[in-house]
């Protein structure tokens with residue numbers, strides 16, 4: 429990050445005499461203070477690697493900016509605990525800070541749920557440094573876990589699938605990642621969120637002819653043609669889809685738009701970047717067919733193709749990213765016991781995960797996985813992202829109990 433000092437920032441060791449709340453608050457504040465927008469996770473990954481290595485009990489390895497730490501002692505079953513280190517770009521919300529009770533920046537919903545508590549405000553508070561802090565705390569304090577454990581703290585989750593650190597780790601070292609069950613600590617307010625929506629992103633491209641805007645009849649305006657793309661998006665009605673008992677909410681949204689080369693030039697190209705979130709009753713191929721038709725042929729990296737059907741029939745499409753959905757998979761014995769404990773401690777029943785998470789990657793590996801993390805998913809990627817400290821202590825408590833003999 430431009431302007432930031434180059435010296436290594438550290439995560440202080442956990443003092444055996446301090447309370448869980450004190451240790452979690454400190455780790456949370458320290459990792460929140462390390463800027464880690466995707467592509468800039470290096471310093472945080474360094475600090476995590478040093479912290480885990482200094483514990484002296486874990487086998488710590490690294491691939492790129494992904495850190496993997498094993499606590500393997502032949503305990504029978506093997507659980508993976510994973511969290512990503514990157515955040516979406518900052519939006520006037522870095523550096524972070526603690527908000528004391530009564531601070532007007534504390535959201536009303538957070539104040540109501542966590543009265544009288546201090547709250548961490550800033551980029552990554554919920555997605556997902558609250559949970560990362562808990563994973564680091566568990567690594568430091570869980571001395572005799574019931575299962576073999578692997579902690580994975582990885583880079584590039586928030587961006588295109590080809591950059592995803594977990595994916596790259598598995599591709600480079602398939603023998604490093606395995607297990608009977610995985611917990612992805614994406615924000616869930618300490619409830620279980622099962623499976624995940626799939627996501628595809630693509631540009632719908634309109635073309636025209638450039639000309640002087642004082643002689644527009646000499647050209648053809650590509651931005652005006654994009655109005656039809658926006659009309660189709662506006663007409664879309666979000667769908668709820670029930671899959672294995674959980675209700676997933678789908679959506680098709682424009683998230684970026686670009687076009688034009690000058691203030692007095694008729695634009696010859698316009699791109700509407702569209703994101704389709706689809707429920708786990710659909711494969712990637714089915715999701716693509718719904719957007720651009722079965723015969724479209726648009727694939728990642730192979731340029732523009734005419735949509736032959738679907739929502740954007742007749743428009744040129746360029747594929748940008750795709751990640752499959754994952755079914756809830758709530759029937760594995762480890763999921764059942766974890767869900768029962770979560771219900772007992774929070775009163776929450778499992779819900780569907782609306783964002784895309786790496787449970788889908790574990791599902792592809794045949795490893796049952798659920799999302800369980802601190803912080804509210806509803807605040808992920810918002811400017812006023814924030815998390816109360818009791819969410820971290822609750823998650824640490826639940827996982828400590830579930831993972832202890």
Ligand SMILES: N[C@@H](CCC[C@H](NC(=O)CCC(=O)O)C(=O)O)C(=O)O
Nearest residue numbers: 585586587588589614615783784805
């Ligand atoms: N390759 C995908 C990656 C998108 C990942 C991101 N995940 C989350 O925000 C999880 C947070 C949550 O819902 O708990 C997402 O869903 O956008 C891409 O680049 O689109």
